[in-house]
Amino acid sequence: MGLLSKKDAKLITDPLTDNNPITIQVLGICSALAITAELKASLVMGIAVLFVLGVGNVVISLMRNIIPSKIRIIVQLIVVASLVIIVDQVLKAYAFELSKTLSVFIGLIITNCIIMGRFEAFALGNGPWRSFLDGIGNALGYAVILIIVGFFRELLGSGSLFGFPVLGDAIEKTGVYSIGYENNGFMLMPPMALIIVGLIIWVQRSRNKDLIED
Amino acid sequence: MSLKSSLHNLKEKYKGTKMAPAFNALHTFLYLPNMTTENGTHIKAADDLKRTMNIVILALVPCLIFGMFNAGYQHYLALGDIESAKGFLGASFWTLDNLIIGAWTVLPLVAVSYGVGLGVEFLFAVIKGHEVEEGYLVTGMLVPLIVPVDIPLWMLATAVIFGVVIGKEVFGGTGMNILNPALTIRAFLFFAYPTWMSGDKVWVHGAVERAGTPDAISGETILGSFAQNQSVAYDYWDMFWGIIPGSVGETSKFLIIIGALILIFTKIGSWRIIASTLIGALSMGLIFNGVVDAGWITDTSKFYGLMSVPFWQHLIIGSILFGAVYMATDPVTASQTNKGKWIYGFLIGFLSIMIRVFNPAYPEGVFLAILLMNVFAPTIDHYVVQGNVKRRMKRLKVKTA
Numbered sequence: 001m002g003l004l005s006k007k008d009a010k011l012i013t014d015p016l017t018d019n020n021p022i023t024i025q026v027l028g029i030c031s032a033l034a035i036t037a038e039l040k041a042s043l044v045m046g047i048a049v050l051f052v053l054g055v056g057n058v059v060i061s062l063m064r065n066i067i068p069s070k071i072r073i074i075v076q077l078i079v080v081a082s083l084v085i086i087v088d089q090v091l092k093a094y095a096f097e098l099s100k101t102l103s104v105f106i107g108l109i110i111t112n113c114i115i116m117g118r119f120e121a122f123a124l125g126n127g128p129w130r131s132f133l134d135g136i137g138n139a140l141g142y143a144v145i146l147i148i149v150g151f152f153r154e155l156l157g158s159g160s161l162f163g164f165p166v167l168g169d170a171i172e173k174t175g176v177y178s179i180g181y182e183n184n185g186f187m188l189m190p191p192m193a194l195i196i197v198g199l200i201i202w203v204q205r206s207r208n209k210d211l212i213e214d
Numbered sequence: 215m216s217l218k219s220s221l222h223n224l225k226e227k228y229k230g231t232k233m234a235p236a237f238n239a240l241h242t243f244l245y246l247p248n249m250t251t252e253n254g255t256h257i258k259a260a261d262d263l264k265r266t267m268n269i270v271i272l273a274l275v276p277c278l279i280f281g282m283f284n285a286g287y288q289h290y291l292a293l294g295d296i297e298s299a300k301g302f303l304g305a306s307f308w309t310l311d312n313l314i315i316g317a318w319t320v321l322p323l324v325a326v327s328y329g330v331g332l333g334v335e336f337l338f339a340v341i342k343g344h345e346v347e348e349g350y351l352v353t354g355m356l357v358p359l360i361v362p363v364d365i366p367l368w369m370l371a372t373a374v375i376f377g378v379v380i381g382k383e384v385f386g387g388t389g390m391n392i393l394n395p396a397l398t399i400r401a402f403l404f405f406a407y408p409t410w411m412s413g414d415k416v417w418v419h420g421a422v423e424r425a426g427t428p429d430a431i432s433g434e435t436i437l438g439s440f441a442q443n444q445s446v447a448y449d450y451w452d453m454f455w456g457i458i459p460g461s462v463g464e465t466s467k468f469l470i471i472i473g474a475l476i477l478i479f480t481k482i483g484s485w486r487i488i489a490s491t492l493i494g495a496l497s498m499g500l501i502f503n504g505v506v507d508a509g510w511i512t513d514t515s516k517f518y519g520l521m522s523v524p525f526w527q528h529l530i531i532g533s534i535l536f537g538a539v540y541m542a543t544d545p546v547t548a549s550q551t552n553k554g555k556w557i558y559g560f561l562i563g564f565l566s567i568m569i570r571v572f573n574p575a576y577p578e579g580v581f582l583a584i585l586l587m588n589v590f591a592p593t594i595d596h597y598v599v600q601g602n603v604k605r606r607m608k609r610l611k612v613k614t615a
Contacts, residue, residue: 180366180368182407182409182410184372184406185406186405198384202384
């Protein structure tokens with residue numbers, strides 16, 4: 001008997017693989033395209049969503065029996081908005097540069113479909129602990145894709161990882177740049193993020209044929 | 215036993231194995247397959263996919279050969295080693311020196327384009343277990359013609375892999391692609407490595423290495439000069455014959471017209487698309503000329519240079535003609551209906567000139583316009599077909615009423 005029962009563990013592992021919010025449910029694409037040009041931004045965005053979704057799911061789950069169903073969307077919005085404001089303020093206070101990079105997309109976590117989707121589909125019908133696990137699982141699934149995309153985009157687009165130039169200096173022509181390699185400017189544009197997400201989906205579905213829809 | 219029959223035997227031997235498609239592709243490249251159809255009546259026509267592709271390649275060969283001479287000529291001209299050639303048959307153009315340096319720079323592009331592209335095709339054929347399709351033959355020939363002569367080969371290889379996989383194979387291979395693969399490759403290069411695809415350094419062989427040294431040479435394209443409101447040192451005949459800097463194979467309008475005649479005569483390229491593209495380009499050019507004449511745009515505007523180009527000259531500067539003849543007519547990505555072809559072509563020409571004038575960062579808007587219209591071609595077809603259906607329904611109602 002581990003820390004989690006098998007059923008609970010599935011809440012975390014499923015969204016990481018076969019029920020990934022980005023590659024399978026195709027939710028939260030906008031932010032995945034917009035902020036993944038840098039790995040650091042992807043990671044912070046992942047953490048921000050992890051916080052918002054984890055806490056939000058618990059809050060909604062605790063209130064699930066007293067929220068009138070007619071106004072539940074508004075209640076959910078207020079919960080997300082408050083949490084997002086907390087994240088935004090913390091970033092502004094402790095990581096101002098990063099907060100400028102992420103700009104409007106922190107605020108737009110409010111409209112991230114994954115969050116409202118989990119509130120509606122899970123937190124309204126399950127207890128706080130299971131909702132918490134579900135939130136963490138989905139946010140991790142989101143973050144994993146963001147980090148994969150961010151890894152390739154920053155590595156091939158800027159030749160660095162977390163801002164650290166791993167491929168050498170592009171201007172001084174050191175490292176791989178000395179033999180004529182150049183950064184791929186297309187990687188820094190959002191369309192390339194869409195293509196990378198597409199490739200991830202391709203790989204995932206060719207490994208698991210059950211995921212292919214007709 | 216002759217080579218032919220031993221190949222046939224080998225084919226039987228490898229039937230059903232993983233490598234069969236790769237083997238068959240080489241086999242049918244050399245000989246007619248020894249298969250006969252077994253039942254039913256079949257349409258017998260000589261213009262199969264391979265024949266179609268070969269004719270397009272045939273129409274492209276003059277451009278390729280000219281491109282080699284031109285690459286050498288621009289190189290030596292920029293170095294100041296030779297006099298400028300007056301006219302198409304100028305003595306300093308068709309020289310062996312020009313050909314040697316041109317072939318030395320252009321043939322590697324062709325080799326990389328074919329080698330990498332067919333490699334990807336073979337790989338996908340083996341994985342998916344279908345026959346290797348001929349679709350890449352034309353793309354592989356187009357690609358070296360639409361890139362600057364000094365593009366590094368590894369960039370070209372990367373772009374070809376991207377173009378063939380993302381532009382074609384993910385949609386299901388030859389005949390299923392939405393976007394023209396050759397243009398997808400060019401678009402990838404353009405957005406990924408803009409410094410190698412535009413500016414005044416890339417169009418002449420050797421200019422990049424010499425940049426910043428006392429021997430620096432430059433060769434701005436005509437569109438680039440116009441976009442910067444500079445005067446152009448070439449006269450119209452230079453532009454028409456093609457002895458100007460530009461991508462490898464798109465400079466000679468004369469040879470493109472010959473290619474166009476081959477395509478139209480063999481009914482492989484749609485004359486409707488070619489004609490409507492040119493009409494579209496001319497009408498946009500006329501609109502801009504009208505704007506300039508009306509005095510809305512004066513020479514202080516950054517658009518003035520390109521807007522004031524007389525409308526007919528838009529056809530001989532830049533690659534609109536090459537795009538219209540070889541790119542827009544791609545039967546897979548173009549509209550299929552006749553009425554649709556007119557709309558499709560017209561919008562390509564119209565948008566090409568619009569992008570050319572309004573976006574100085576992309577003076578060559580042709581490839582963007584064609585890619586955009588590739589995406590819309592099925593929509594155009596849909597409405598043309600639906601329009602026809604509606605008209606006939608109405609006729610039916612009148613009759614029965």
